[in-house]
Amino acid sequence: MRISSISLACLALAGLLAGCATVAPYQRGYLSRPSMDFSSEDGETSFRAHVHDSREGATGGHGSTGGGCGCN
Amino acid sequence: MQLSARATALFATLFVASATASTVQADGTTGTWTGALTLQGNYYWETSTRVMAPSIGARLVSPDGTEFRAEYLVDAITSASIAAGVSADIRFTEVRNQVSLGAGREFDLGEAQLRLDLSSRVSHEPDYLATGVTLGGQLALAQRCTLIGASLTYIHDDVGSVIRGEQASTTVDGRDLSDRGRVGQLEGVTLGLSLSQVLTPQLVASAGYDLVHNWGYLQNPYRSVMVQGLLRPEDHPDQRTRNSFYGRVALYVPETRSAVHALYRMYVDEWGLAAITPEARFYQEIGDLVTLRLRYRYYDQTRSFFSRPVDQYVNDDAFLTADPKMSRFHSHLFGLHARLQLGFLQATPLEFLHGGEFWLSFDYLMQTSRFGDAVIAQGALRVPF
Numbered sequence: 001m002r003i004s005s006i007s008l009a010c011l012a013l014a015g016l017l018a019g020c021a022t023v024a025p026y027q028r029g030y031l032s033r034p035s036m037d038f039s040s041e042d043g044e045t046s047f048r049a050h051v052h053d054s055r056e057g058a059t060g061g062h063g064s065t066g067g068g069c070g071c072n
Numbered sequence: 073m074q075l076s077a078r079a080t081a082l083f084a085t086l087f088v089a090s091a092t093a094s095t096v097q098a099d100g101t102t103g104t105w106t107g108a109l110t111l112q113g114n115y116y117w118e119t120s121t122r123v124m125a126p127s128i129g130a131r132l133v134s135p136d137g138t139e140f141r142a143e144y145l146v147d148a149i150t151s152a153s154i155a156a157g158v159s160a161d162i163r164f165t166e167v168r169n170q171v172s173l174g175a176g177r178e179f180d181l182g183e184a185q186l187r188l189d190l191s192s193r194v195s196h197e198p199d200y201l202a203t204g205v206t207l208g209g210q211l212a213l214a215q216r217c218t219l220i221g222a223s224l225t226y227i228h229d230d231v232g233s234v235i236r237g238e239q240a241s242t243t244v245d246g247r248d249l250s251d252r253g254r255v256g257q258l259e260g261v262t263l264g265l266s267l268s269q270v271l272t273p274q275l276v277a278s279a280g281y282d283l284v285h286n287w288g289y290l291q292n293p294y295r296s297v298m299v300q301g302l303l304r305p306e307d308h309p310d311q312r313t314r315n316s317f318y319g320r321v322a323l324y325v326p327e328t329r330s331a332v333h334a335l336y337r338m339y340v341d342e343w344g345l346a347a348i349t350p351e352a353r354f355y356q357e358i359g360d361l362v363t364l365r366l367r368y369r370y371y372d373q374t375r376s377f378f379s380r381p382v383d384q385y386v387n388d389d390a391f392l393t394a395d396p397k398m399s400r401f402h403s404h405l406f407g408l409h410a411r412l413q414l415g416f417l418q419a420t421p422l423e424f425l426h427g428g429e430f431w432l433s434f435d436y437l438m439q440t441s442r443f444g445d446a447v448i449a450q451g452a453l454r455v456p457f
Contacts, residue, residue, distance in 0.1 A: 035355035058347030
């Protein structure tokens with residue numbers, strides 16, 4: 001699983017770097033829609049991240065959890 | 073400790089109140105301060121645990137573009153859980169108070185823009201004090217088509233232990249005998265790197281990497297393991313290095329006014345635990361004010377190298393765990409989200425809300441771990457000013 005994961009990461013990074021064409025600001029109307037704004041869900045994501053931190057072994061480590069809920 | 077929690081709550085309230093007051097004053101003199109106030113409610117339910125976590129947050133942007141943020145959150149956890157691995161199911165309610173403060177500013181470098189951000193957080197509950205500070209930077213290139221981000225976080229937690237489920241017991245001088253005091257400290261450093269790229273007028277992608285190193289008290293003081301007939305406290309390695317890679321691609325379809333997001337995260341750490349998390353989100357705009365979102369998330373993890381069925385530990389084992397998060401399991405999450413822009417309130421008695429938004433979210437989580445199925449429900453009202 002480790003090899004395939006790293007390969008996928010490299011593939012994603014290569015895809016990003018390959019797409020470095022500039023899209024002018026006036027062409028980004030669609031990207032400013034709430035459904036395309038990654039930061040518009042920050043408030044929702046914060047609590048959900050806390051839930052996943054306390055229930056999954058592969059998330060957390062950032063200190064957002066406490067001891068009482070068995071989060072540690 | 074209780075006094076400290078109240079002081080934290082009072083400080084947060086005063087900060088938000090003073091921040092709001094200063095905005096009114098600045099608005100009257102310069103007219104250029106902007107900001108938003110957010111009220112949010114969060115609820116989590118599973119068989120043995122209920123969490124209610126309301127929060128209030130404020131964001132202010134000064135005339136020179138400096139952003140200030142503050143948030144206060146109360147996290148009320150009801151019922152400890154045998155599912156979490158404790159030796160007996162004990163009902164209790166515990167309150168956690170959390171205050172977050174942050175500030176950031178963007179600097180124009182000509183062809184590029186650099187944003188620097190500093191934030192800190194303090195979380196307090198009777199048996200746990202968590203503190204953290206994050207320094208972040210983001211470089212915008214190619215007319216903001218490319219965003220390169222980096223962040224560094226340091227955390228320091230004091231882990232305590234209290235006896236629960238019994239009548240409060242104090243000595244003649246008032247000392248709380250249920251408080252076992254501090255049992256250890258946990259520290260950590262996180263390095264985050266990210267890259268976001270606008271690919272076409274309808275397509276954007278991002279990718280990132282997080283490196284987390286934790287050291288110190290990494291087990292839970294309430295969990296214990298039966299080892300050849302004797303109950304022994306949980307004992308984890310005292311260091312853990314964690315790696316996660318993630319990516320996201322988002323496509324907007326103007327013909328149907330919908331958007332599709334594909335997310336993927338993979339994780340591996342030195343405890344032998346690895347995980348994958350693919351996720352898909354579908355957004356549908358309805359009119360100009362409503363956006364619906366459907367979401368599916370799959371999570372699958374392997375077990376840590378020291379995780380075993382509870383009856384298979386022997387005296388020679390170096391590490392012991394009763395933590396369900398260390399075992400192999402997977403989960404499915406199904407989510408529904410609705411967002412409503414409040415523009416229709418213009419020219420009504422509630423006109424002060426017309427630039428804001430209201431959203432509701434409901435997630436159902438099916439887990440094969442000992443925690444069982446769970447529900448996450450959230451809602452928020454954001455009002456700009």
